[in-house]
Amino acid sequence: MADFEFGPRNVMLMIIGLVLLIFIIWMGSTYNKFVQMEEDIDGNWNEIMNQEERKFDLIPQLVNQSEQYQEFEKSTLENITALRTQWMSAGSDEERLEVSDEMGSLIDDIIITYEAYPYLQAEGPLRAVMDEMAGTENRIAYRRTKYIEAVKDYNAGIKKFPGVLVANMFGFEERENLYGSSPGS
Amino acid sequence: MRQFTVLMALLAAALLLGISSSGIVTADYPVLSDYITDEEGVVEYSEWYDDIYWVCEVLERGTSTVMAILVINSTGDEEIAMYATEVFNENGIGQEDKDNGVLIVVAVGDGTYFVAVGLGLEGVLNDAKVGRYGREQFEPYADIGDYGQGLYYLALWIGAEIEEHYEEAEEKDYPIDWIPLEWPQLLLAIAVTGIILVLTGGRLIIWIGPLLRNLGKGKAGGGGAGGVFRK
Numbered sequence: 001m002a003d004f005e006f007g008p009r010n011v012m013l014m015i016i017g018l019v020l021l022i023f024i025i026w027m028g029s030t031y032n033k034f035v036q037m038e039e040d041i042d043g044n045w046n047e048i049m050n051q052e053e054r055k056f057d058l059i060p061q062l063v064n065q066s067e068q069y070q071e072f073e074k075s076t077l078e079n080i081t082a083l084r085t086q087w088m089s090a091g092s093d094e095e096r097l098e099v100s101d102e103m104g105s106l107i108d109d110i111i112i113t114y115e116a117y118p119y120l121q122a123e124g125p126l127r128a129v130m131d132e133m134a135g136t137e138n139r140i141a142y143r144r145t146k147y148i149e150a151v152k153d154y155n156a157g158i159k160k161f162p163g164v165l166v167a168n169m170f171g172f173e174e175r176e177n178l179y180g181s182s183p184g185s
Numbered sequence: 186m187r188q189f190t191v192l193m194a195l196l197a198a199a200l201l202l203g204i205s206s207s208g209i210v211t212a213d214y215p216v217l218s219d220y221i222t223d224e225e226g227v228v229e230y231s232e233w234y235d236d237i238y239w240v241c242e243v244l245e246r247g248t249s250t251v252m253a254i255l256v257i258n259s260t261g262d263e264e265i266a267m268y269a270t271e272v273f274n275e276n277g278i279g280q281e282d283k284d285n286g287v288l289i290v291v292a293v294g295d296g297t298y299f300v301a302v303g304l305g306l307e308g309v310l311n312d313a314k315v316g317r318y319g320r321e322q323f324e325p326y327a328d329i330g331d332y333g334q335g336l337y338y339l340a341l342w343i344g345a346e347i348e349e350h351y352e353e354a355e356e357k358d359y360p361i362d363w364i365p366l367e368w369p370q371l372l373l374a375i376a377v378t379g380i381i382l383v384l385t386g387g388r389l390i391i392w393i394g395p396l397l398r399n400l401g402k403g404k405a406g407g408g409g410a411g412g413v414f415r416k
Binding site (some may be wrong): 047140 | 264266267270311312313315316317320321406407408409410
């Protein structure tokens with residue numbers, strides 16, 4: 001076996017080997033990071049849809065309780081019921097989001113009425129369903145923020161150098177933010 | 186040759202920096218190191234402080250649920266529900282595998298409060314129940330500026346609800362009952378602490394307080410309820 005010498009050629013080979021090793025480790029770690037980021041996007045989106053589902057499940061209760069008070073407009077309650085039917089027959093997440101937006105403005109009308117009459121806010125079934133509705137909206141708002149952040153971070157990650165190298169190599173594609181540019185809407 | 190070596194070394198350093206910086210997290214939220222964090226001094230110096238602390242302690246011992254309280258002046262532009270959920274998740278309140286934490290945030294200057302409930306407790310503490318406890322137990326006292334008493338009753342009712350419905354999977358016996366570590370982990374922790382104490386010339390003491398009161402790694406998803414009171 002030949003003796004190993006720390007000659008210029010061997011040192012160079014060692015450095016190249018080390019750099020390659022670091023590059024492979026970095027590539028693996030970046031790949032895993034992108035996979036995790038995609039999981040985060042999908043996880044947050046699924047949770048948004050679960051909570052939207054929960055919101056629409058609460059609608060019959062909300063309508064039943066609200067109907068007992070003349071302060072709530074009958075037409076608003078009828079529209080809410082119709083939107084729930086639309087939600088249930090929606091074929092895609094995008095469609096569901098549109099229905100949910102429309103529903104949001106009708107629920108806002110109900111909340112405005114509810115807050116205008118203090119006696120409506122007495123402890124009881126209506127108060128309970130309003131608390132559940134508010135809690136569901138909080139969950140959606142929280143997940144929506146996380147979803148938008150996750151999409152933004154992921155899209156920036158796969159476009160920036162050096163992440164773009166791994167993204168192109170393994171086919172990571174840009175993800176669409178389904179809330180568009182105005183997340184608060 | 187030398188230039189090539191320097192270039193390769195720089196590339197390696199850049200890649201290493203890229204790997205190490207990928208996990209950096211910036212936190213703008215308060216760090217909670219104990220059951221009660223009172224930035225406004227409205228609870229810390231009240232006669233109710235010990236009672237609130239006792240409720241939190243008994244709850245954790247009995248059910249492993251961690252209940253924390255944060256009093257601040259304002260959440261700024263952020264909604265208190267979002268703020269509380271972010272603080273909850275940044276600090277990881279409750280056990281990692283159970284997500285059984287509760288965080289009560291009171292923003293004295295804004296006149297708002299929110300009770301953030303961990304994912305594992307949402308079945309026990311639904312939004313309607315938490316909302317009712319807030320209105321009945323906390324708001325009447327907060328309206329007159331008696332935050333200590335309001336928080337005590339709110340914590341007590343929430344604690345009682347959890348105690349009544351929460352099923353603890355298993356109770357473990359630890360060498361020191363208030364430190365959840367087995368013998369080997371405990372000895373290792375003592376040895377590591379000793380070495381670091383010697384190496385840092387005792388400066389570790391500055392950080393050891395918060396480390397002893399670990400609130401866990403639980404998660405919340407925005408559930409809970411809150412309300413307003415007269416500032």
